[in-house]
Amino acid sequence: MSEGDAPRFRRLLVTGAAGFIGSCFVRDSLARRDGTTIVVLDKLTYAGNLANLAAVEADPEQAARLRFVEGDIADAAVVAPLVADVDAVVNFAAESHVDRSILDPAAFLRTDVMGVHVLLEACRIEQARAAGGDRAAAPRFLQVSTDEVYGSVEHGESREDDRLEPRSPYSAAKAGGELLARSYFVTFGMDVVTTRGSNTYGPYHHPEKLIPLFITNAIDDQPLPLYGDGLQQRDWLHVADHAGAIGHVLEHGVAGETYNVPGNNERTNSEVVAALLERLGKPWSLVRRVEDRPGHDRRYAMDGSKLVALGWTNRVPFGEGLAATVDWYRTNEAWWRAIKAGDWDDYYRRQYGGRLAGSREAG
Ligand code: NAD
Numbered sequence: 001m002s003e004g005d006a007p008r009f010r011r012l013l014v015t016g017a018a019g020f021i022g023s024c025f026v027r028d029s030l031a032r033r034d035g036t037t038i039v040v041l042d043k044l045t046y047a048g049n050l051a052n053l054a055a056v057e058a059d060p061e062q063a064a065r066l067r068f069v070e071g072d073i074a075d076a077a078v079v080a081p082l083v084a085d086v087d088a089v090v091n092f093a094a095e096s097h098v099d100r101s102i103l104d105p106a107a108f109l110r111t112d113v114m115g116v117h118v119l120l121e122a123c124r125i126e127q128a129r130a131a132g133g134d135r136a137a138a139p140r141f142l143q144v145s146t147d148e149v150y151g152s153v154e155h156g157e158s159r160e161d162d163r164l165e166p167r168s169p170y171s172a173a174k175a176g177g178e179l180l181a182r183s184y185f186v187t188f189g190m191d192v193v194t195t196r197g198s199n200t201y202g203p204y205h206h207p208e209k210l211i212p213l214f215i216t217n218a219i220d221d222q223p224l225p226l227y228g229d230g231l232q233q234r235d236w237l238h239v240a241d242h243a244g245a246i247g248h249v250l251e252h253g254v255a256g257e258t259y260n261v262p263g264n265n266e267r268t269n270s271e272v273v274a275a276l277l278e279r280l281g282k283p284w285s286l287v288r289r290v291e292d293r294p295g296h297d298r299r300y301a302m303d304g305s306k307l308v309a310l311g312w313t314n315r316v317p318f319g320e321g322l323a324a325t326v327d328w329y330r331t332n333e334a335w336w337r338a339i340k341a342g343d344w345d346d347y348y349r350r351q352y353g354g355r356l357a358g359s360r361e362a363g
């Protein structure tokens with residue numbers, strides 16, 4: 001959608017939009033100034049950050065179309081009245097970090113499965129109200145899922161109807177959430193669409209994830225903990241393209257369908273790290289080879305032809321997007337230093353303390 005086009009869904013409930021991708025979706029949607037109003041529901045976990053929406057709050061016209069509610073998607077009493085007032089729900093809210101799902105899976109089941117269930121039930125009530133003439137139409141529900149539900153893909157590219165073989169508590173919970181969403185389409189005839197995005201990068205990415213962790217550690221000349229041989233492959237998608245594709249599926253996706261959102265930029269982790277260090281002017285000697293992640297998926301890759309057929313193409317070339325991302329972290333130190341000053345140290349020690357003690361230079 002571009003500035004001026006009238007959106008199909010004007011009143012949105014966007015969950016998890018104090019996080020990385022959801023906040024981009026909200027910033028970009030409101031910046032189109034097409035009359036869209038957004039209620040954000042976010043629990044403000046360690047990953048939620050109101051600073052990610054500061055650009056909206058700084059613009060009175062956009063701020064007037066945003067309402068922020070702090071709350072849990074798994075809390076029916078909070079969710080029901082919000083869903084009653086919108087045309088569509090876009091569910092970004094999730095526990096999103098694979099390493100944390102290995103340390104503590106329970107939070108992933110609660111939010112990524114049970115939270116989806118609560119949102120779906122609220123939409124089902126609204127569907128009944130629409131059938132009874134109490135509202136014009138039932139809300140559309142868009143579930144933001146991930147390529148990780150396919151599991152590790154040694155060869156070729158996953159297509160939407162391939163078998164799901166999630167291998168981490170994170171991806172298993174995400175698979176549970178999206179299967180539940182689809183079941184509400186099949187069983188209750190609800191208007192459900194799902195996207196499966198690939199590894200996303202860009203500004204406002206929490207520094208627990210590979211790219212922002214390595215940029216921010218390198219700025220401080222701290223070790224970069226590369227898991228295993230560093231030859232795992234990921235397909236990198238710029239956050240503006242991921243958010244844009246989700247908006248496109250919200251507008252144009254066919255009810256009951258799932259759409260892959262690939263980046264078409266497959267790189268090994270070592271290649272990505274080398275590119276980051278080059279942009280930063282920092283040496284490879286910062287890289288430490290550390291004990292691998294248990295159950296580490298070797299490769300993700302998706303076929304994106306279904307989304308292309310729906311009319312979407314990515315816009316941000318990987319080299320440009322990565323360079324701009326490095327530059328963003330260099331010029332926005334206050335944003336990530338505030339995160340690394342919070343409860344970060346405990347997490348870092350748990351996740352990396354032993355690993356770094358037993359590490360070696362990557363050579
Ligand atoms: P993130 O961790 O940056 O943000 C998650 C947000 O959800 C945070 O603001 C957090 O406070 C909020 N949240 C967590 N639990 C909640 C709850 N119970 N109720 C309400 N809010 C809650 O995540 P992200 O990287 O922006 O990912 C957004 C979505 O996209 C997730 O569903 C994730 O699975 C999916 N996804 C992410 C990627 C990626 O590479 N980051 C790729 C594909 C799909």
Ligand code: TYD
Pocket residue numbers: 098099199208209210211213225226227228232233234269293
């Ligand atoms: P991550 O950003 O956690 O995304 P995902 O696990 O969802 O793909 O990790 C991207 C890749 O980088 C993945 O192969 C794991 C690897 N990685 C490291 O080597 N070291 C790290 O400290 C982190 C966080 C990730």
